Amino acid sequence: xxxxxxxxxxxxxxxxxxxxxxxxxxxxxxxxxxxxxxxxxxxxxxxxxxxxxxxxxxxxxxxxxxxxxxxxxxxxxxxxxxxxxxxxxxxxxxxxxxxxxxxxxxxxxxxxxxxxxxxxxxxxxxxxxxxxxxxxxxxxxxxxxxxxxxxxxxxxxxxxxxxxxxxxxxxxxxxxxxxxxxxxxxxxxxxxxxxxxxxxxxxxxxxxxxxxxxxxxxxxxxxxxxxxxxxxxxxxxxxxxxxxxxxxxxxxxxxxxxxxxxxxxxxxxxxxxxxxxxxxxxxxxxxxxxxxxxxxxxxxxxxxxxxxxxxxxxxxxxxxxxxxxxxxxxxxxxxxxxxxxxxxxxxxxxxxxxxxxxxxxxxxxxxxxxxxxxxxxxxxxxxxxxxxxxxxxxx
Amino acid sequence: xxxxxxxxxxxxxxxxxxxxxxxxxxxxxxxxxxxxxxxxxxxxxxxxxxxxxxxxxxxxxxxxxxxxxxxxxxxxxxxxxxxxxxxxxxxxxxxxxxxxxxxxxxxxxxxxxxxxxxxxxxxxxxxxxxxxxxxxxxxxxxxxxxxxxxxxxxxxxxxxxxxxxxxxxxxxxxxxxxxxxxxxxxxxxxxxxxxxxxxxxxxxxxxxxxxxxxxxxxxxx
Numbered sequence: 001x002x003x004x005x006x007x008x009x010x011x012x013x014x015x016x017x018x019x020x021x022x023x024x025x026x027x028x029x030x031x032x033x034x035x036x037x038x039x040x041x042x043x044x045x046x047x048x049x050x051x052x053x054x055x056x057x058x059x060x061x062x063x064x065x066x067x068x069x070x071x072x073x074x075x076x077x078x079x080x081x082x083x084x085x086x087x088x089x090x091x092x093x094x095x096x097x098x099x100x101x102x103x104x105x106x107x108x109x110x111x112x113x114x115x116x117x118x119x120x121x122x123x124x125x126x127x128x129x130x131x132x133x134x135x136x137x138x139x140x141x142x143x144x145x146x147x148x149x150x151x152x153x154x155x156x157x158x159x160x161x162x163x164x165x166x167x168x169x170x171x172x173x174x175x176x177x178x179x180x181x182x183x184x185x186x187x188x189x190x191x192x193x194x195x196x197x198x199x200x201x202x203x204x205x206x207x208x209x210x211x212x213x214x215x216x217x218x219x220x221x222x223x224x225x226x227x228x229x230x231x232x233x234x235x236x237x238x239x240x241x242x243x244x245x246x247x248x249x250x251x252x253x254x255x256x257x258x259x260x261x262x263x264x265x266x267x268x269x270x271x272x273x274x275x276x277x278x279x280x281x282x283x284x285x286x287x288x289x290x291x292x293x294x295x296x297x298x299x300x301x302x303x304x305x306x307x308x309x310x311x312x313x314x315x316x317x318x319x320x321x322x323x324x325x326x327x328x329x330x331x332x333x334x335x336x337x338x339x340x341x342x343x344x345x346x347x348x349x350x351x352x353x354x355x356x357x358x359x360x361x362x363x364x365x366x367x368x369x370x371x372x373x374x375x376x377x378x379x380x381x382x383x384x385x386x387x388x389x390x391x392x393x394x395x
Numbered sequence: 396x397x398x399x400x401x402x403x404x405x406x407x408x409x410x411x412x413x414x415x416x417x418x419x420x421x422x423x424x425x426x427x428x429x430x431x432x433x434x435x436x437x438x439x440x441x442x443x444x445x446x447x448x449x450x451x452x453x454x455x456x457x458x459x460x461x462x463x464x465x466x467x468x469x470x471x472x473x474x475x476x477x478x479x480x481x482x483x484x485x486x487x488x489x490x491x492x493x494x495x496x497x498x499x500x501x502x503x504x505x506x507x508x509x510x511x512x513x514x515x516x517x518x519x520x521x522x523x524x525x526x527x528x529x530x531x532x533x534x535x536x537x538x539x540x541x542x543x544x545x546x547x548x549x550x551x552x553x554x555x556x557x558x559x560x561x562x563x564x565x566x567x568x569x570x571x572x573x574x575x576x577x578x579x580x581x582x583x584x585x586x587x588x589x590x591x592x593x594x595x596x597x598x599x600x601x602x603x604x605x606x607x608x609x610x611x612x613x614x615x616x
Contacts, residue, residue: 099521159520210520211556211578211587228585249585285582287402323432325402332402334583361411361554362429362457364580368522 002050003068006041006057008034013062017041026053042067096167097373099159102131102203105196108166109134116173118186124194125264128217131199133264136169138191140176146274146394148387149349151194151265152281154229154340155213156201160357160367160375161281165195167376168383181384185391189276192268198229198261211365213249215259222246227253230282231338232262235346236294239337252338262340269344277351277390278344279383284364285333285356286324288313288382291345293329294337301350302328308389309353312382319378322358329354351390355379396439396449406436408552409448411543413468415553416483417454418540423602424530425497427457434465445474446549457533459492472549480545498598501530505563505571512563512573531561531573534602538592539577541604552582559589570595576610 008014017034020026026049031042045053057064068074094100094108113121113136120137127133139145152165172191175182185191196202200216214226224247231242234256238244242252257263269275290305292298299305309326316324325332329339333356341352358367358375367375399406410433418428435451450468464487471482505512517532518524524532539555547553556578564572575592589610596602 205520211580213585213587243584249587325407327400327402331400331404333404360430363518363522364554364556366518366520366522366557368518371522 001044001046001071002066003031003042003044003071004053004057004064005067006034006043006062006064008037008041008062010037013037013060016060016062020053020056028053044071094166094170096163096170096376098369099163099372100166101206102196102199105162105166106134109136109169109195112136112169112173116176118176119169119173124268125260127198127200127261128215128259129200129203131203133194133199133261134196135268136193136195138172138176138186138193140186142190144272144274145188145190146276147190147192147272148277148279148390149192149194149269149275149344150279150281150383151197151340153195153202154197154261154280155282156198156205157211157213157365158281158283158357159205159365160283160372162196162202163369163372164281164357164376164379165193167373168380169193169195171376171380181388185387188395189387189391191387194265197265200261201226214251215261217259219246219251220254224251227251227259229259229262230340231336232256232259233266233338233340233343235339235342236292236337239294241293241334241336242338250336256338265340266343269349270347275344275349276394277353277386278341278349279352279386280340280354281357281379282354283357283367284359284361286322286358286360287332287354287356288316288324288326289329289332289341289354289356291328291342291352293333293335293339294342296328296330296335298328299345305351305353308351308386311389312353312385315381315385316378319381320374322378324355324382351386353386355382396437396447399436399438399448401433401436403436404552405438405549406433406448406450408547408549409436409470409472410450410452410468411552411554412470412481412547413450413452413483413485414454415540415543415547417466417468417485417487418536419544419602419604420485421487421491422533422537422540423494423498423596424501424534425458425494426491427533427536428454428464428491429457431455431463441471443474445472447471454487456492458497464489464491472547477548481547483544495598497530502571502598508563511565513561515558515560517558517561532558534573534594534596535561535575535577537596537602538573538575538594538604538607539579539590542577542579542590542592542607545607550583554580554582556580556587564593570597570600572596572605 014037027046029044034041118140123132125133152161204212228250231252237256243250313324341354345352432453437449439447448470454464466487468485473479535558543553560576562574573594580587593606
């Protein structure tokens with residue numbers, strides 16, 4: 001098919017084209033119809049009619065030029081261009097060394113899920129402002145295999161954690177089948193990764209206040225908004241180390257699990273019933289901690305957790321020399337009630353650890369993007385050490 | 396004095412006070428000191444006086460990262476007092492890299508500005524600091540170092556979270572003046588609070604905080 005552009009000189013010529021238009025057997029498709037002689041007329045002509053239409057125009061002395069020599073060619077090229085572009089977008093142009101918006105993160109979760117057969121994106125609930133809570137499930141089979149939980153971004157301003165979680169997700173997915181440790185792990189266990197545990201807060205750090213920590217729930221009887229989601233778990237709830245003041249950044253909330261972001265995780269883990277490890281990422285301070293926070297006594301498994309913590313910190317240090325202090329929450333950072341790993345530990349998940357990632361205060365929450373990948377890499381080594389141990393112990 | 400594990404929070408808090416004090420004393424637009432490692436910490440409870448911490452610190456100059464500098468510090472928190480600043484003494488072992496050149500260059504650059512310098516959000520949300528603002532950033536460490544030292548107790552641990560706003564104020568004398576609004580992050584309460592701090596600085600004389608106050612609390616939603 002060809003597309004011609006016809007330049008009429010007068011009303012007479014326009015009338016001729018209108019006559020042509022009426023000849024249905026030619027199957028002419030006017031992209032710009034003949035109307036006023038000053039305007040060009042564009043017409044698509046099926047292959048069979050091309051010769052006769054051209055002959056007619058020439059006999060009438062009507063000027064034309066060829067706009068498109070072969071329409072099929074053009075369409076084929078366009079289709080190819082579109083396929084290539086989609087291909088480029090799909091083959092991870094996601095920059096793990098940069099900070100992203102929630103939408104971009106969710107898009108990457110979709111990409112990972114579509115690229116790897118053993119990765120699935122599931123929704124475990126909704127935030128206060130009705131944003132989906134997306135978890136990546138890594139599973140190579142089985143039914144309800146023993147599982148590992150990993151979350152990031154429960155405190156929204158701790159941007160290196162959500163960013164690291166994405167890198168780690170991609171690392172695990174791409175290492176399965178090639179890395180011995182990851183392969184043997186996923187051959188026997190499942191991994192559930194929640195990269196943005198507090199999406200409302202996260203969006204707020206992008207749109208309004210970079211230093212926002214809490215959820216964005218309305219507190220009855222207060223002008224202040226939000227609850228510290230890591231003081232809201234049912235572990236020593238309301239005890240020392242959490243504030244009763246709704247305006248405080250460590251406000252524990254009206255009751256345990258009042259925050260839907262927390263309740264959704266609690267319900268998911270309880271319903272699953274077979275979690276062996278609960279790992280959570282925070283920043284900053286470079287710490288690797290295990291229970292308890294709500295009380296300053298040692299957990300029953302103190303010796304094993306301390307030893308495993310040290311081994312993990314050692315792995316972390318092996319990469320860039322970054323030192324993480326190891327210990328119970330209460331001794332290492334402060335007494336803090338209602339924390340997630342205390343809840344998980346008291347609910348039978350022995351291997352409960354909280355990481356505080358880079359740095360130690362120079363940039364704090366505003367860690368330069370150039371440090372995301374190094375932070376993620378070293379953290380991954382620590383997580384892997386713990387996961388390997390969990391795997392050993394559960395077989 | 397009793398030995399503390401370096402991972403214990405009370406040692407870390409005392410170290411943060413010592414670093415704040417040191418930054419105020421020895422920092423400047425050409426020198427930013429950071430804590431590389433807390434090597435050793437001991438604590439002594441002194442009857443009717445307070446708690447004294449003895450620290451061995453390893454520091455690093457951000458503009459001279461190839462080497463570390465050792466220092467010892469003593470931090471005395473006064474008993475029962477929430478309003479008196481801790482007494483701090485610091486001894487730096489060896490020499491810190493000279494900043495004479497950088498200081499002079501910064502001083503001349505600012506003095507020759509036609510319009511007074513104004514900047515905000517240092518670092519920005521992504522942790523970026525434009526190179527020409529790095530000296531202003533380091534001067535903020537000096538300013539916040541003072542505020543941190545003056546306002547710390549055994550139950551707090553402050554860090555500079557961000558420079559929200561900085562404005563140069565031209566003076567008739569030879570000092571440079573910068574009015575900062577800094578955000579300080581307090582680790583124990585997890586609050587991030589704005590402080591207004593005025594810093595005077597001169598290459599020969601170093602920095603002085605002439606005024607500081609916590610900003611009146613706005614209703615942050």
